[in-house]
Amino acid sequence: MLPNLAGYFGEYGGRFVPEALIPALEEIEKAYKNLKDDINFKNELSHYLKYYVGRPSPLYYAKNLSEKLGGAKIYLKREDLNHTGSHKINNTMGQALLAKRMGKTRLIAETGAGQHGVATATAAAALGLKCTVYMGATDAKRQGLNLFRMEILGAEVVTVNKGSKTLKDAANEAFRDFISSFAHAYMMIGSAIGPHPYPMMVRNFQSVIGYELKEQLQALSIPSPDYIIACVGGGSNAIGIFYPYLNSQANLIGIEAGGKGEASKLHCATLARGDRGILHGALSYLLQDENGLVEDTHSIAAGLDYPGVGPEHAYLKDSQKVTYYNVSDEEAVEAFITLSRHEGIIPALESAHALAYALKLAPSLSPEQVIVINISGRGDKDAEEVSNFIGGVEFA
Amino acid sequence: MPKNKLPILKKPDEKAIIPFLMGGLPNEELSLAIVNSVIKGGADLIEIGVPYTDPIADGPVIEKYHHQGVAKGLNLPSTLRLIAKIRKSSDIPIALFSYFNPIYKLGINKLANECQRLAIDSVIIPDLPFEELILLQKSPLDLIPLVAPSSTPNRLKMLADIEASFVYTASVSGITGVRSLSIEDIKSYLTTVRKYTPLPLALGFGISKPEQIRELKDYADAFVIGSHLVNIIEANLDKPEQMLSKIENSLRAFKRAAK
Numbered sequence: 001m002l003p004n005l006a007g008y009f010g011e012y013g014g015r016f017v018p019e020a021l022i023p024a025l026e027e028i029e030k031a032y033k034n035l036k037d038d039i040n041f042k043n044e045l046s047h048y049l050k051y052y053v054g055r056p057s058p059l060y061y062a063k064n065l066s067e068k069l070g071g072a073k074i075y076l077k078r079e080d081l082n083h084t085g086s087h088k089i090n091n092t093m094g095q096a097l098l099a100k101r102m103g104k105t106r107l108i109a110e111t112g113a114g115q116h117g118v119a120t121a122t123a124a125a126a127l128g129l130k131c132t133v134y135m136g137a138t139d140a141k142r143q144g145l146n147l148f149r150m151e152i153l154g155a156e157v158v159t160v161n162k163g164s165k166t167l168k169d170a171a172n173e174a175f176r177d178f179i180s181s182f183a184h185a186y187m188m189i190g191s192a193i194g195p196h197p198y199p200m201m202v203r204n205f206q207s208v209i210g211y212e213l214k215e216q217l218q219a220l221s222i223p224s225p226d227y228i229i230a231c232v233g234g235g236s237n238a239i240g241i242f243y244p245y246l247n248s249q250a251n252l253i254g255i256e257a258g259g260k261g262e263a264s265k266l267h268c269a270t271l272a273r274g275d276r277g278i279l280h281g282a283l284s285y286l287l288q289d290e291n292g293l294v295e296d297t298h299s300i301a302a303g304l305d306y307p308g309v310g311p312e313h314a315y316l317k318d319s320q321k322v323t324y325y326n327v328s329d330e331e332a333v334e335a336f337i338t339l340s341r342h343e344g345i346i347p348a349l350e351s352a353h354a355l356a357y358a359l360k361l362a363p364s365l366s367p368e369q370v371i372v373i374n375i376s377g378r379g380d381k382d383a384e385e386v387s388n389f390i391g392g393v394e395f396a
Numbered sequence: 397m398p399k400n401k402l403p404i405l406k407k408p409d410e411k412a413i414i415p416f417l418m419g420g421l422p423n424e425e426l427s428l429a430i431v432n433s434v435i436k437g438g439a440d441l442i443e444i445g446v447p448y449t450d451p452i453a454d455g456p457v458i459e460k461y462h463h464q465g466v467a468k469g470l471n472l473p474s475t476l477r478l479i480a481k482i483r484k485s486s487d488i489p490i491a492l493f494s495y496f497n498p499i500y501k502l503g504i505n506k507l508a509n510e511c512q513r514l515a516i517d518s519v520i521i522p523d524l525p526f527e528e529l530i531l532l533q534k535s536p537l538d539l540i541p542l543v544a545p546s547s548t549p550n551r552l553k554m555l556a557d558i559e560a561s562f563v564y565t566a567s568v569s570g571i572t573g574v575r576s577l578s579i580e581d582i583k584s585y586l587t588t589v590r591k592y593t594p595l596p597l598a599l600g601f602g603i604s605k606p607e608q609i610r611e612l613k614d615y616a617d618a619f620v621i622g623s624h625l626v627n628i629i630e631a632n633l634d635k636p637e638q639m640l641s642k643i644e645n646s647l648r649a650f651k652r653a654a655k
Contacts, residue, residue: 006527016496018453019525020544020566022551163449163463175452182546278497278523279450291471292501294449 002312007196010318012311015195017175017281024182029197031102036204041097048093049208052126053083055090057209059216059372064342072226072365074358075372077213077241080347086377087209087237088119088190094205096123099186106130106185110174112139112167112233113303113350114146115377116190121155131155134173136166139302145381164296167233167306171280191234192310195281199310206240213372214244222370227361229253230374231353232324233268233304235313237376246321254313255353257299258326268297269326270309271317279308285317300329300385301349303377331356333389336379348377349385402489402517402561404440405596405617411609411654412440412618414598415625415647416493418461419444419475420468422629426636430629431482433640437647439488443520443620446475446494453522457623472498479514491518491540508536518561526554533559540564545585552592562596562618565589579611586615606653613654621650
């Protein structure tokens with residue numbers, strides 16, 4: 001069972017944070033360990049997931065798209081239909097309930113695309129907690145809708161005008177806040193990143209996606225899908241859908257953001273181009289220069305625009321349990337439009353990365369084969385970004 | 397390399413003053429001149445920081461300095477080159493302050509070789525907790541453990557497994573920066589830490605006035621001056637001569653308070 005007691009997945013993970021923060025992490029780890037199998041806690045979380053989040057999320061057979069591509073059957077796991085519009089709420093409801101049980105009164109979150117920020121602000125409003133969300137200035141500009149949503153939900157949004165002005169620096173600020181305030185505040189990490197126990201905890205809360213998928217496929221008499229495809233930034237939606245399938249026949253494929261191409265420096269294909277390093281408290285793959293300084297990254301999808309990746313994905317890459325590829329901004333936008341036109345579903349640009357790979361893969365497979373794509377979020381937030389992008393590119 | 401080799405830290409009637417300087421800022425020439433000023437002002441050990449992209453343990457003053465350094469192309473190798481220049485004229489004890497990733501990238505053994513070559517006495521890694529520090533105990537590096545008021549008895553007990561020339565005691569649980577301290581709380585905190593380690597204690601994070609040292613000198617063995625110096629540097633960027641004399645005078649005042 002991974003991680004081990006010290007929070008390592010193989011050689012990745014751990015706790016590389018100031019000693020001052022260790023007591024806070026120990027407190028969270030202890031509280032989580034005590035509550036995760038507690039029947040009252042589980043019931044309370046299930047209640048919120050069902051009646052508030054709207055789970056189970058549907059597994060939808062994308063007939064039009066499958067027929068158009070003329071290969072495998074394509075199923076979509078519709079995390080975009082969750083309350084707040086993405087998978088992020090699975091984790092924030094879980095952690096917010098934990099924080100509340102611990103007696104914390106304020107949630108602190110970092111956000112990239114704003115989906116985790118919105119999901120945290122929502123959980124805070126639902127449970128009567130205060131909320132502070134840190135968002136990079138670049139992201140705040142390109143995700144104005146989510147910024148507005150967080151504020152209307154009652155969260156204090158702090159725009160971070162430092163470093164890369166994206167998710168990485170928002171997370172730095174969130175850590176700084178937390179180091180000074182953990183007596184009363186709880187840090188709500190939104191991806192499968194960070195110091196132990198976060199990668200494990202986020203994975204466990206998100207694994208509801210994979211367990212549901214198992215039941216839904218069983219009901220369709222599909223014993224196992226041939227492929228499960230999910231996008232990977234920090235990697236929470238991917239680990240959530242992969243986790244119950246790690247020792248199965250299914251081919252698990254994680255798609256990173258290739259930005260303007262792997263050869264350019266304008267990407268965030270951490271697993272493809274990075275090497276071992278430490279960011280936000282964990283040892284994992286990292287995009288860094290030869291002197292160990294963390295590099296700036298680029299993706300059209302703010303939620304993937306991150307130079308690190310969750311430590312469990314690093315382990316799964318090395319142990320070849322999951323294969324990771326990347327697709328470009330352009331391919332993602334193309335997939336974004338394709339799904340909208342053919343199925344009437346506008347996916348998040350993040351999820352469109354997973355979809356783009358599936359569009360390439362499906363025609364090479366046979367009609368008996370099944371691909372499941374995790375549609376981790378909906379694309380309303382990306383209207384402006386895509387509109388700007390296609391201004392310069394022609395789509396058939 | 398024998399650890400615990402800074403005798404100044406165990407003088408009963410004189411406390412050590414440790415200025416923190418960011419290596420290579422505001423520029424290399426001034427950086428070297430600032431080192432000279434703190435030596436003239438009576439510094440006992442100089443902590444030299446490596447600029448980093450993600451300095452999560454630092455407050456706004458020093459964080460900004462990190463980003464400035466990175467923007468100027470400064471990093472671990474440039475900081476080591478700066479120390480080589482300092483070593484041409486001074487054998488003052490030096491502690492290297494770096495976040496872990498640049499060190500991990502270079503390699504612990506390579507850093508140990510560099511430290512030996514440049515007579516770097518100690519290494520302070522703000523994002524390395526005790527577990528990881530204990531794993532590195534076999535390396536010849538003198539790795540300085542950091543504790544905070546939030547450190548629980550269970551954590552402080554781990555100091556028994558750590559050999560180092562001193563323990564860095566942060567005076568607030570939060571990030572670095574100039575702030576007013578509750579002197580009584582710090583006294584009781586330092587008294588608590590003393591129960592767990594025979595090593596000298598260096599108090600840091602928030603020392604900006606000589607009076608603070610006067611109040612606390614029976615409780616700690618050394619005092620780190622960080623953000624306060626950065627503020628002097630930043631406020632006098634266009635008057636380098638004045639900057640250097642202010643730094644020297646400031647150090648002298650801290651040192652006087654420490655005797």
